[in-house]
């Protein structure tokens with residue numbers, strides 16, 4: 001277990017991160033790798049570290065989902081030595097198989113064609129959480145679990161936070177820089193008048209692990225159907241059984257009945273929608289439903305303040321981009337701060353960070369927003385267009401490679417950024 005930090009005797013920090021989810025913890029490790037800043041992570045849920053998957057109460061980020069990590073995320077985690085710990089929990093994506101149910105279009109993107117070992121890597125969030133939190137426990141980064149930010153007030157040289165931990169007295173904590181990473185619809189941002197804009201897709205993503213009759217062979221299936229996209233991502237075997245992680249996007253009213261269906265009926269419906277490329281679906285893990293929306297913060301930066309992760313941009317999961325983008329944001333911020341000397345809260349430093357990430361954020365948000373809209377449309381003319389798109393991608397290697405590079409988080413980066 002992580003020792004609960006008592007910050008009361010020690011209330012001045014260089015950097016306070018509000019939200020210890022996938023993004024907050026990753027950022028803390030990236031910062032620690034740069035400079036010996038005094039860092040505190042404030043997390044609403046109880047913090048637990050063990051060598052088994054993180055589960056139970058501390059679950060909103062490290063829950064039953066899986067994450068497809070891009071090539072850029074691999075490079076970033078390699079730079080802070082997280083990768084070797086993560087490796088045994090990863091399934092490499094050797095091929096992405098994109099198809100459109102009921103239409104001819106189909107394309108395959110191969111790691112070999114893109115000249116990489118893998119097009120991405122799939123990890124269960126609970127294992128990602130376990131590795132990140134264990135790594136954090138090896139550092140002097142302080143963690144305050146079961147704690148929330150009650151007040152946040154700008155000062156001349158930083159921010160002052162009023163932090164409430166469980167039923168203890170309110171603590172006052174000063175920081176030169178506060179990074180808000182407390183998830184979509186961030187309550188801490190709202191305290192500063194930073195709003196978020198949200199547009200719903202009217203869709204719900206149902207996730208579950210599925211055990212398979214046939215080995216997946218490292219193939220990630222992305223299948224577009226008239227009801228929404230569905231992905232089956234390769235996972236590591238469990239008890240010798242091959243498994244894939246399902247993300248099944250459905251109009252929200254249909255998702256409700258799928259969530260209520262018994263295991264057999266759910267698997268039968270899935271089989272009908274997906275087909276038999278992986279043989280019979282054998283068993284169904286825990287199902288969780290996520291209502292899907294594009295949510296973006298109206299501001300991502302002020303003096304002594306950065307908004308990051310889902311608190312800054314929360315995307316449709318179809319393209320598997322949300323966390324990968326946030327990790328690139330986090331790595332860029334850590335680099336910018338490392339070059340800033342003492343001036344880590346200065347507007348010019350934070351503006352430079354934002355300028356560096358602006359194109360990446362814009363392109364990734366656009367890509368993740370357009371895919372479900374394009375493939376969600378069912379008119380036959382559009383269907384023809386999207387199928388010729390898939391066919392063209394299959395016929396023109398450079399087009400396919402640029403799709404693959406985008407998916408890997410490379411197309412929007414300057415060379416050398418990974």
Ligand SMILES: Cc1cc2nc3c(=O)[nH]c(=O)nc-3n(C[C@H](O)[C@H](O)[C@H](O)COP(=O)(O)OP(=O)(O)OC[C@H]3O[C@@H](n4cnc5c(N)ncnc54)[C@H](O)[C@@H]3O)c2cc1C
Pocket residue numbers: 018019020021022023024042043044045060061062065066067068069147148149181182183184187188205207247290308309310311317319320321322323324325326
């Ligand atoms: C179905 C699905 C599949 C996805 N698949 C992929 C994928 O394959 N690849 C990919 O790149 N992305 C994927 N994503 C996106 C990815 O899950 C998110 O980008 C990621 O979870 C964002 O992490 P976060 O830390 O910003 O936010 P969160 O995960 O929401 O974490 C926020 C943390 O802040 C804490 N918190 C909240 N309020 C407070 C407060 N007031 N004070 C302190 N702490 C607080 C919470 O307890 C939580 O721990 C997927 C998303 C979904 C829904």
